[in-house]
Amino acid sequence: MSNRRKFLVQLSVITAAITLPKFARSSVQADDEFVIAEAVEGKLRGIRKDGVCLFKGVPYAGRLSGDRRFKRPAKLEPWQGVRDALEFGPPAIQGDTFNPSSREDCLFLNIWTPANDGKKRPVMVYNHGGGFANGSGAAPGQDGTNLAKLFDVVVVETNHRLGLMAFLYLEDIAGPEYAGSGNNGLLDIVDGLKWVKKNIAAFGGDPGNVMIFGESGGGAKTSCLYAMPAAAPYFNKASIESGPGLRMLPKEAAMEMTKLVFQELNIDLKDWKKILDVPVKDLIDVQNKVPRLMANSDYIRKHGVVGFVPNNFAPVVDGVALPHDPFDPFAPEISKDKPLMTGWNEDEWAFFAMYSRDVGPLKSDFTFEALQAKFEPEFGADTKKIIETYRRTRPNASASDIWMAVKSINMMGLGTIAIAERKAEQHGAPVYLYNFGYKSEAKIPDTDYPFGTPHAMDITFKFNNEVPGAKPGFLSGSKPERFVASHHMAELWTTFARTGKPAAKDVPEWPAYNLNDRPTMRIDTTCEVINDRFKEELAMWRSIGRISYHPLNSR
Template structure:
């Protein structure tokens, strides 16, 4: 079989064929962001003559040392690729080319907060999903960390007004590429679903509130990543000032910041942000992101976009593996931990979770509370605010299957659902502890539901839309089922506490 060649707006690309699916890797959707492009909105890629090979993933955005390796090891590995400011690349998996097909397009935003990750992780390989659903799958790299979210608008002038959100504008540019080119890859530019997990879910939340993204997607899926809020300008400016001070650069001397070697930038960033996943993220700058995404209400500009949203039962366990005090946690320690964020309502919150787990250890109770605090409560809040618009349906899920690895310590942890959604269990044996018919049944149910939602805006006839009255939630496990208001008393115990999650 001859190598597939497709003409894009910038030039022709040559892909490969894998298991009857056409695969194109490392297609540029934007120019390099190095040098004069640093901190500025993305530009169109330079056109090329002849045929460009699209056989290897493109470079990933520079990120904390070791960060990409950690993210890729958690998500099935990937082909080793460099880190570079020339990182605006995307990948396409499709069953057919130039056939006039109107296949749903599934546009994946990778996880890793806003500072780590890549669209080339093994979990995200799109062959199985594209073949199963006769769909086109797209994954994308974009700017991360300070390169994508350092807000210089109030320090360096109007030219840098968008600097706090250029990483999100990269995603808009990739969606514009999809709009302009995906028909040649057999996809329908009028039926694009944006979906993502963790930081990727937060990116989906924020794209729903961005005027520049309006009309570029038609459905949205948020997996364990509800972003109700982003950083206000004052906080983002303070963050940028800290970086400039660490680099000994005057606020007005942005040329030095733009020209400084990337290694020095990351060394300074590590000193002011020791937590690799924290520190940088989108900014409510009044232009690119004019309002808080889902606070106090859902964004009007995406009111007509159907939403599928959900979480995993034990989100926090991935992040508490190194918590040496958790195994010996006692009741006093549990109360002290919960009081840090619940204040005077700690006793009420602990009691509600204790009622659901009367034999649970303090560590079990903390895991349940911490997991809901981390993702589930905000996901419910986001769903309620989306429902209140009355313009498009909302669907809720809860993933509860538990992995046996590490003697069961991870339970139903953060990111565990991804290989099931992508039908990529072969990449996930180290995470799932195995494969086989039982796990494949979960993958069948999840991937088919995601594909049905991408195709029609509804995940299937046996999955009712979410309402505050019924709270229908699809529980994904060995036998999936709809449950109304799962863990309702625990949900009610949170009351009106707003837990910002990814936001600030």
């Protein structure tokens, strides 16, 4: 198995390390100021703190447990009186990082707003990372307070089903009641978007101006939502960040995974209802075995690796909820008129290397001969061409630098560029391509090599949580310059949410991506537009079939 596959199998666990909240104690203080908002289902009591109203653990759909397992949720029933929205709701059932506070009944969202005053502010709905198996809409790094307070927007984050609980494909064996079961996790997010459409005006938001965005697995979720008919009426623009979801699971692969689950549980397919009574912990144990079982299956031997997180539970291209792969071979026609941002971090692999403990290539004694040996299992006969190209375009780069650059663009960059190209070729709403490039000086553990711009570091930056007085992030380092880069990123994102065109003070105009100039905004303390960035490297990647472009006239 290649290093890329090894990491991706662990992707949800890795991202969850920084995306899961702590639920150990109440965050309500004796002197807190309470505020009331009235949703369609009833009144909610939240907290006003630091100039922002926060409503936590707001239910947006009904029960999932018991006979609702693997179905669409029960209807959300109205409540009498005032319901407290003071504590985060339980996260979804998690994968390898099984969380004792997790619950099947997890459909809650959190709202940060400057005021529930009837003003129509842009609404930013964030899809959390953690692959498709872990994470939460309540992680500290993605706290929406600063975006709401400093940029006058409303931020919403949902919990939704994950892993096997979210994507077990049952409709071929369980019938129409389980239609869409392979996409329940995405359809949960759609239910959250429906709730926003119906209720967000009561929280100072504009239901007619909603942006969806997400990082890593959240970027892949956003890629899918961008292609889903059920989601289309409920958002106006999107941003896919370090998580290009070009392709999802074919139905046949999803059905193979379903068969493996039932085999592990010793349940015959004709007795499928027995799975409704299986304890959650047993389901998670099986979920964690599936990638290995799939990797050794006849299906994978015949068809090759499938899925955003290889051979693992993910959205299913079922022809209905998700009619086709999100961005392969074309951008979705259903969102042709919706502006899009997409991009990746320059040193994505630094994060992956740390958590997979694959830091040998970052040591000072790592040679180009060792680089060749390191790449050959993954790139085979193309290894020499890849190294030669990067040594030519980066003559002062060390073997470690080239390892980082190649692994980073191959992991997240090539798919992101494909999305930008396929969106641009539609000649519809614009797409804006970025590279996040602020360099952290913090060292990758057990090395003297700095993180640079690793995967997931952008979360605290785009939420403007890198500010004076904030505790320095583990990834982002402690240089004060990070405050400037964070403000740039947050302002670009919130302006895009407001207008559909990213812009910020002291940042050059960001032109839409096109197939001639191919402009990319590099985001840092000083931002710059770079045309046709990585031109020679991308020509090489195309020549070996790692990135493909399908012009409209090839249909």
